[in-house]
Amino acid sequence: MQQLHTPHVVVVMGVAGTGKTTIGPLLAARLGVPYAEGDDFHPAANIAKMTAGTPLTDEDRWPWLDAIGGWAHGRAGLGGVVSSSALKRSYRDRLRAAAPGVVFVHLTGSRELIEDRMSHRQGHFMPTALLDSQFATLQPLEPDEAGVAVDVAGSPEEITERAMNALKALPEPVQ
Numbered sequence: 001m002q003q004l005h006t007p008h009v010v011v012v013m014g015v016a017g018t019g020k021t022t023i024g025p026l027l028a029a030r031l032g033v034p035y036a037e038g039d040d041f042h043p044a045a046n047i048a049k050m051t052a053g054t055p056l057t058d059e060d061r062w063p064w065l066d067a068i069g070g071w072a073h074g075r076a077g078l079g080g081v082v083s084s085s086a087l088k089r090s091y092r093d094r095l096r097a098a099a100p101g102v103v104f105v106h107l108t109g110s111r112e113l114i115e116d117r118m119s120h121r122q123g124h125f126m127p128t129a130l131l132d133s134q135f136a137t138l139q140p141l142e143p144d145e146a147g148v149a150v151d152v153a154g155s156p157e158e159i160t161e162r163a164m165n166a167l168k169a170l171p172e173p174v175q
């Protein structure tokens, strides 16, 4: 384990299939902090919608993002890693409103690579159109947002190492 001086609260973001659920727990283990799966914060109404195959609206997303932000806020000063695709700037603004110190690790990769990985995922089927819409919706981190972009080529261990190195280059979180 490699502890940073003041532990970061990290949101692992990126399009579907980019590796948030794979890398998030590995990164948390390296940082020695807990991991939370963003999908687990959906209110029951969202789960019902998703189960019925109805796309979520932004209005549906606010309470979900507030719940993730609440968890992140509770980890301030202690450190934590949570996954959330956080594709839009407005979603990240909402997370920061709840947890001002969060830093984003944006997992980035080519559409070809991610599509290939998704095609091997067991028990999941993602239509090509859904991946298209994910890339169309994605608003990458802007210069004023605390965070790093991490390329997802290579093994999960390599990506985690890349993320650790990128985080080390960031200033420590302000308490």
Ligand SMILES: Nc1ncnc2c1ncn2[C@@H]1O[C@H](COP(=O)(O)OP(=O)(O)OP(=O)(O)O)[C@@H](O)[C@H]1O
Residues within 6 Å of the ligand: 014, 015, 016, 017, 018, 019, 020, 021, 022, 023, 085, 117, 118, 120, 121, 122, 152, 153, 154, 155, 156, 159
């Ligand atoms: N570095 C990697 N090398 C090979 N396969 C990987 C790698 N990272 C993730 N995968 C595989 O790619 C698929 C998608 O990864 P994962 O489920 O972690 O993505 P995700 O961002 O959490 O997706 P979602 O947004 O749908 O929750 C999984 O089958 C996973 O095992």
Ligand SMILES: [Mg+2]
Residues within 6 Å of the ligand: 020, 021, 022, 083
């Ligand atoms: Mg996931």
